[in-house]
Amino acid sequence: MKRFIKSISVPGAKSVTVSVAPTQRVTMDDGSNGVEKTYVGNMERYDPTVRKSLFDRWLDSVVHAAGSGYVFIGVLTILLAWAFLGIKYGKSEMWQVVISDFQAIFCYIFDSFLMRQQLIGHDSLMTFAARLRSSNISNSRMLRQFIEIRSEKQTAIEERDANLITSEFPRVNWLGRLSNFAAGVTGHIITVAIYWIGIFVWIGFGPYCGWSNKWQLYINSATSALMVFVFVFLENIREQHRQYSESCLALIHRTDSSLELRLRTITGDTVANEPVVIPSPQVSKIQLVIYYYAVIVGSLVGIAIMLIVVIIWLVIGRAMSFDANWWLIIGTYTGLIGMTDGFILRNVFYHQGLDEDRAFDQVRAEDLVMFDILGQVFPVEKEIQQSGLSYRISAAIGRLCSHEIVVVVGTVITIGLVIGASVMKWSTMGQLLCNIPPSVIESFFMIILITSQDIADAKRRAVLFNIYQRRRQLLSYINNAPIGDGE
Incomplete structure (x- = not known):
C-alpha cells in the first residue's frame, strides 16, 4: 500500500531504477592442512520477483494466468459459441x-x-x-587486476568461441514460433489495410441503411469480436515472451555470476558490488501525466473502479426495465475508458521501450570497455534484419501513434463524444x-x-x-589464460 501511495503521489517516479548485482563471495582453503586448494562461490538464482510484496506477486500471478493458453482457448471458444448462436439470433439487437x-x-x-504486464516487463528489464552494470563495475576493476597478475604469455580467445555461441541459449519453442508467425500476420500492414477497407465499406452502406441503429450495431458487433x-x-x-525472456535472463545471470566468481577467485578481490541507479x-x-495514469491502471485500481460502476449499473437496471439503453450504458462507459487506455498503452509501450534500449546500450558500452582492457576484439553481434517496406511503414505508424500529442487528441475525442451523447x-x-468510434x-x-x-x-531477443x-x-578467455602464480 505504501508503494502504491508513493507511486500515485509522484508521477513518473516509478521510472527510477536502483539495483545491485549479488556479490559472489569466495572462500579459499589455502592448502595448509595438506588439502587441495578449493574455491566455493554462492551464485544466487535469478529471481525477478525479489523485493516484491505479497500483494504485488499475487497481482502478477493473475496477470500471468490471464496470458495462459487455457484463457486464450477459453475466450476463443466463447467467441465461436457467440458466432454460432448468431445463425439463429443474429437479427436480434440483444445478440449484438x-x-x-x-x-x-x-x-x-x-x-x-x-498495462500491468507492460510495467512488469519494463521493471524486470531495467x-x-x-x-x-553493477557487476560490470566490479568485473572491470578485477580485469585490470587480472592483467597485472597474468603471465606475459598471451592467450587469445579460442576460435570456436569467436563465433556465435548458440548451444546453451534458450530456443523459442514451437508454440512461441507459431505465435510469432500469427503476430506477424495479424499486425502486418496488409492486415491493417484490410481492416480499414472493411470500415470504409461499412461507412459506404450507411446511406443505403439510413444510418440506422441496426447498421451501427453491425460494425459494433464485428469490432467487438475482433x-x-x-x-x-x-x-x-506477451506472456510467452515474458517466459522466454526470463529463461534468457536466468542464463545470462548465471554466466555473469560465473565470470565474477572466477575473477574474484583469481584476484582475491572482496569488494562488494556497487548499486547502480x-x-x-x-x-x-504531458508524458508524466501519461505515466501517472498508466501506474494507476496497472495497479488494478481501474478494475476496482470498474466493479463499483458495474454494481451501480446493475442497481439501476430495474429502474430502466433492463432495456436496450440500460445494456448500452456499461458498454458506453467501458468503451470510452478503453479507448483512452488504448492510446495510453501504445504510448507507454513505445517510450518504455526506448528507455530499455538506452539501458542496454549502456551495458554494451561497458562491455566494450572490458574487452578493451583485455585487448580482445569485440565479438560479432547478432542483428535483426528488418528493412522491408511493411516494416518501415509499421514502424512509422507505431511512432506516430505513440506520440503524446496523439494521446491528447484521443482525450479530446473522448470528451467530444461525451458532449455529443449528452x-x-x-x-x-x-x-x-x-460505442462505435472508440471500438x-x-x-x-x-x-x-x-x-x-x-x-x-x-529486437530484445537479439540484444x-x-x-x-x-x-x-569473457569467461572463456579468463578460464583459458595462464596465470603467473598458478591456480
Whole structure:
C-alpha cells in the first residue's frame, strides 16, 4: 500500500531504477592442512520477483494466468459459441448488444492486465540492466587486476568461441514460433489495410441503411469480436515472451555470476558490488501525466473502479426495465475508458521501450570497455534484419501513434463524444456514438500494438543473446589464460 501511495503521489517516479548485482563471495582453503586448494562461490538464482510484496506477486500471478493458453482457448471458444448462436439470433439487437457489453467489460479488464504486464516487463528489464552494470563495475576493476597478475604469455580467445555461441541459449519453442508467425500476420500492414477497407465499406452502406441503429450495431458487433480476440492474443504472446525472456535472463545471470566468481577467485578481490541507479528520463509534463495514469491502471485500481460502476449499473437496471439503453450504458462507459487506455498503452509501450534500449546500450558500452582492457576484439553481434517496406511503414505508424500529442487528441475525442451523447440525451443513437468510434479506434491501436510487440520482441531477443555471448567469451578467455602464480 505504501508503494502504491508513493507511486500515485509522484508521477513518473516509478521510472527510477536502483539495483545491485549479488556479490559472489569466495572462500579459499589455502592448502595448509595438506588439502587441495578449493574455491566455493554462492551464485544466487535469478529471481525477478525479489523485493516484491505479497500483494504485488499475487497481482502478477493473475496477470500471468490471464496470458495462459487455457484463457486464450477459453475466450476463443466463447467467441465461436457467440458466432454460432448468431445463425439463429443474429437479427436480434440483444445478440449484438451482448457481445458489445462482453467485449467492453472484457477489454476494460484486459487493458489493466496489459498495462500491468507492460510495467512488469519494463521493471524486470531495467532492473536486470542495472544489475549487469553493477557487476560490470566490479568485473572491470578485477580485469585490470587480472592483467597485472597474468603471465606475459598471451592467450587469445579460442576460435570456436569467436563465433556465435548458440548451444546453451534458450530456443523459442514451437508454440512461441507459431505465435510469432500469427503476430506477424495479424499486425502486418496488409492486415491493417484490410481492416480499414472493411470500415470504409461499412461507412459506404450507411446511406443505403439510413444510418440506422441496426447498421451501427453491425460494425459494433464485428469490432467487438475482433477486439476480444486481439486483446487475448496480445496478452498471450506477451506472456510467452515474458517466459522466454526470463529463461534468457536466468542464463545470462548465471554466466555473469560465473565470470565474477572466477575473477574474484583469481584476484582475491572482496569488494562488494556497487548499486547502480538508472534515473528516470527527462520527459514533458504531458508524458508524466501519461505515466501517472498508466501506474494507476496497472495497479488494478481501474478494475476496482470498474466493479463499483458495474454494481451501480446493475442497481439501476430495474429502474430502466433492463432495456436496450440500460445494456448500452456499461458498454458506453467501458468503451470510452478503453479507448483512452488504448492510446495510453501504445504510448507507454513505445517510450518504455526506448528507455530499455538506452539501458542496454549502456551495458554494451561497458562491455566494450572490458574487452578493451583485455585487448580482445569485440565479438560479432547478432542483428535483426528488418528493412522491408511493411516494416518501415509499421514502424512509422507505431511512432506516430505513440506520440503524446496523439494521446491528447484521443482525450479530446473522448470528451467530444461525451458532449455529443449528452446533446442527444444519451439515447440509443447517442450511446452508439460513444460505442462505435472508440471500438473502431481501439481495435486499430491494438493491431498496431501487436506489430510493435512483434518487432520489439525480435529486437530484445537479439540484444539478450549478444549480452550472453559477450559474457561467455569473457569467461572463456579468463578460464583459458595462464596465470603467473598458478591456480
